[in-house]
Amino acid sequence: MSAAETSGPEYYGLMAEFDNPDDLLAKTKKAYNAGYRHMDAYAPFPVHGLGEALGIKRNGVPYIVLLGAVLGGLAGYGLQYYTSVLAYPLNIGGRPLNSWPAFMVITFEMAVLGAGILGVVGMLALNGLPKPYHPVFRVPRFELASRDKFFLCIMESDPQFDMEKTRAFLEDLAPQGIYEVEQDATTKVYD
Amino acid sequence: MQLSHSQQPPGQAEVILEPGHTYESVGKKISNVVLDVRTPLGWVVGFGAAAILFTMYLISIAVLFAWGTGVWGNNTPVAWAFPIVTFVWWIGIGHAGTLISAILFLLRQEWRTSINRFAEAMTLFAVACAGLYPILHLGRPWVFYWIMPYPNTFGMWPQFRSALAWDVFAISTYATISALFWFVGLIPDLAGMRDRAKHPVLKFGYGMLAMGWRGSARHWERHQALYLLLAAIATPLVVSVHTVVSFDFAISQLPGWTTTVLPPYFVAGAVFSGFAMVVTLLVPMRKLYGLQDMITVRHFDIMGKILLTTGLIVGYGYTTEFFTAFYGGSVYEVDMMWYRLTGAYAPFVWALAACNLISIQFLWFKKVRTNLWLMFILSLIINTGMWLERFMIVVISLTHDFLPASWGLFSATKWDFSLMFGSLGLFLVLLFLFVRTLPMISVFEMQELIHKTESHH
Incomplete structure (x- = not known):
């Protein structure tokens, strides 16, 4: 002042x-x-x-998007591992319970979802929005x-x-x- | 601030934005469609027709809930009929929006600017129509949430090795990311609407949606970084979605379903039908709101080329399917292919060939691609063909599996048709409300385009 x-x-x-x-x-x-x-x-x-x-030198958005992708992917795989191996194991012809190739689709989708949601929330938060x-x-x-x-x-x-x-x-x-x-x-x- | 196009030869068909536009003129023109222009008669008529179809949709759902899936023609062996055919059809249509907004953005295709907002909205509404179908098809739709993984008193979890569980994640992720991408692109334009609106209620409404966007350079930096990254993640996502939808079939063992060409040919077919829907909608819409100077004949020329390209890929997919069956020599596969061409549903298959393989050959000619009437008619033919394609895959394969004892035929009931055309009503109602309340062309991207074009000279 x-x-x-x-x-x-x-x-x-x-x-x-x-x-x-x-x-x-x-x-x-x-x-x-x-x-x-x-x-x-x-x-x-x-x-x-x-x-x-x-x-302006730093832009935090890419790091947040990356973080979202990693967290989302881990959550997706973790969910499938937990349910298929620990919580509700189904022995079908002796096949491995941790059938990771079949888990890739949801892992990928969750990574994309995490990246998108955290990215948008992060962009708004860093910009200080909403601020009418x-x-x-x-x-x-x-x-x-x-x-x-x-x-x-x-x-x-x-x-x-x-x-x-x-x-x-x-x-x-x-x-x-x-x-x-x-x-x-x-x-x-x-x- | 005149816009010129010296790189492009003169002639109406060659420009993506008619010359003479300024920052203010594009913004004014696009937002006036919502704020100032009297609602055109065409909108009222169109919305009214859509509302009638939508009412039919609601009645069909009420009947379905009251009497169950028995009102449809679905019965063993054809448990997946119209609901799944139409579900795949709608999901496919959505794909063009993401292709235009994400992939063409990454490829720096500037012509996409004036149609990406509209195409993204189309994606959202098509996904909404699609997403409701499998739920309605469940038989007990009120327990649809059982497919979601949550701790429950049964002690059970979804089977994550099933393509149907993948589908749930793929579609819901796709719907969420499409909505986010669309909204992030809308924020600056909502601020523009807030500043242009005169009525205090509108000002407040758009102001709340814009969340206080003020066009700060710091905000733009983060906004643009996010927009680029969302485009980058939406690109593999959109390819994955129809791939996963095709897994619903390709992962099975049924002749006509189990083939490795299905994922790429589903994706190409999705883009094919989606662009056809964009053409179907834009031809009347640009006329209705006088947007011919922003959505030019050049756009239709390019979309015609994309339709031709993806149509040829789809044709290649059909050929490969037949070739694999005959080369593989499995008697069931070979029989399925002959059954398609000569069996009970052969007229549908030949109609599909006429729609998807023969009609698109006209698109080799520029005269056809730049004639909007012909483009409009062709787009309707293509979308009919794509519906028939999904009918061929889903229904014909189910009627004719390994055991002759379990063969059967399917015929649709009036409730099958009313729900299908009714879902078109839901789609159109949402679309008409969108063009009436939000800027259907991205203002800030059009202004950016003007700036780029200016600084090139």
């Missing part, structure tokens, strides 16, 4: 609007090079390279972020953030508009 803490609204950050994805990408890179780290870019569709421009309210929605123009406008938001939590200096910096990027993103009085969101 800056010095002007006594009264007035608290801010989530400052948001700049751009007209096309290439512009947003170029300006995001500039902001990163200027030292801003706590920021986010918004686009109606995935823009290739935007994550990199924001400095977020301060950026308080900007009226932000409605267009799902249509054809592109936004860059530098968060108040960034160590370099200063209402005046950051505004001047964003103005240099020649955006179509700059908006202050206010926090709600009761529901504060910082990331």
